[in-house]
Amino acid sequence: xxxxxxxxxxxxxxxxxxxxxxLAMALALSSCAVLRGRPPEREVAVTLSVSRSEAIRRTLAxxxxxxxxxxxxxxxxxxxxxxxxxxxxxxxxxxxxxTGSASSARVVFSGSYRPRQLGGLMRGxxxxxxxxxxxxxxxxxxxxxxxxxMLRKSSGAR
Numbered sequence: 001x002x003x004x005x006x007x008x009x010x011x012x013x014x015x016x017x018x019x020x021x022x023l024a025m026a027l028a029l030s031s032c033a034v035l036r037g038r039p040p041e042r043e044v045a046v047t048l049s050v051s052r053s054e055a056i057r058r059t060l061a062x063x064x065x066x067x068x069x070x071x072x073x074x075x076x077x078x079x080x081x082x083x084x085x086x087x088x089x090x091x092x093x094x095x096x097x098x099t100g101s102a103s104s105a106r107v108v109f110s111g112s113y114r115p116r117q118l119g120g121l122m123r124g125x126x127x128x129x130x131x132x133x134x135x136x137x138x139x140x141x142x143x144x145x146x147x148x149x150m151l152r153k154s155s156g157a158r
Contacts (some may be wrong), residue, residue, distance in 0.1 A: 016136075018040075022080060033143075038088065038113060040105065040130035040131050040132045041130065041131040041141075042110060042128050042130050042131075043110045044108070044109045044110075044127070044144050044145055044147070044148045045106060045107070045108045045109075045110050045148075046106070046107045046108075046109075046148050046151050046152055047104065047105075047106050048100075048104065048105045048106070048107065048151070049103070049104055050104070051080075051100070051101070051102050051103065051104075051105065052080075052098060052099070052100035052101060052102070052105045054105070055064045055100060055105030055107055056077055056078065056080070056096050056098050058151055058154045059080060059085045059096045059107050059151060060080055061154070062147050062150040062154070063080065063082060063094070063147065065150060066143075066147060066150065068082040068083070068094065069082060069083040069085075070082060070083070071083050078097075078098050078099075079095065079096065079097050079098070080095070080096050080098075081093055081094065081095040081096070082094045082095075087113070087136075087139065087140065088136060088139070089115060090113040090114060090115045090116060090136060090140075090141060091113060091114045091116065091123060092111060092112070092113040092129070093111060093112055094109065094110070094111040094114070094129075094143070094144065094147065095109070095110050095111060095112075096108065096109050096110075096147075097110070098109075107148075107151060109144045109147050109148055110128070110144070110151060111128070111129035111130065111140060111144055112126045112127060112128050112129060113126070113127055113129060113140060114126050114127070115127070115138070129141060129144060
């Protein structure tokens with residue numbers, strides 16, 4: 001009968017193999033994070049050196065100057081939003097959240113849209129307007145930036 005010989009790895013070789021495995025996993029996870037990138041922006045903020053009430057007036061004027069109809073609601077003063085409008089194959093709503101005091105204000109523009117499906121017979125779920133790669137997102141993000149630009153032009157904005 002022949003004896004079989006069992007070979008054991010020395011402890012240092014085993015530690016080296018474990019280190020290599022951990023390093024490989026860390027590199028794989030970090031490369032996934034690099035490929036994924038930052039989440040897309042969802043808001044455009046403007047800081048104004050005017051009172052909150054003046055910022056509300058200027059924001060409403062910016063919406064109207066760009067051709068949007070503003071929805072009248074009990075909270076539309078501090079948080080105005082547009083009536084739903086059609087842009088391509090989507091129904092869109094833009095919003096502004098206005099905060100501040102007697103000497104300064106901050107306006108944050110955002111929006112959402114619902115894509116039309118089956119030739120307009122159905123609408124998809126609401127999606128936020130983001131600064132993303134999709135053509136529709138880019139177009140709507142450009143419109144949000146135009147609102148912010150109009151507001152910046154109307155006063156000394158930062």
